[in-house]
Amino acid sequence: MRARVRTLGALGAAALALPATPARAASSPGTISNGVLVTLTGGSTWTVTGTSYLSVLTLDADSAVTARAGSTVTMTVDDVPTALAPGQTYTGAITLTVQ
Secondary structure, three states: OOOOOOEOHHHHHHHOEOOOOOOOEOOOOOOEOOOOEEEEOOOOEEEEOOOEEEEEEEEOOOOEEEEOOOOOEEEEEOOEEEOOOOOOEEEEEEEEEEO
16 A cells, blocks of 8 residues: 655554555564555655654655654664664664654
8 A cells, every 4th residue: 555645644554655464463562573664755754753663764855754843753773873864765673763
């Protein structure tokens, strides 16, 4: 399933490109072991509202990942703190956390 949206908001996972295989529970409660692939293009902004687990995150030069006002979003890739930057593709065990 694919959808093109400027703001994910309430659309949540329905707006993401999800794998065709059913999700399987991972060893930690609340996580998914399947890959979630997110691509933001055309000036899209994803406002992260809670911890998110991805396998691939692609940002074009005009798109961004943010948190709500007063919060910040941080990212780790394979447990390594990594700065979010436009025009990049990140792959691995990606965790976005809102603080």
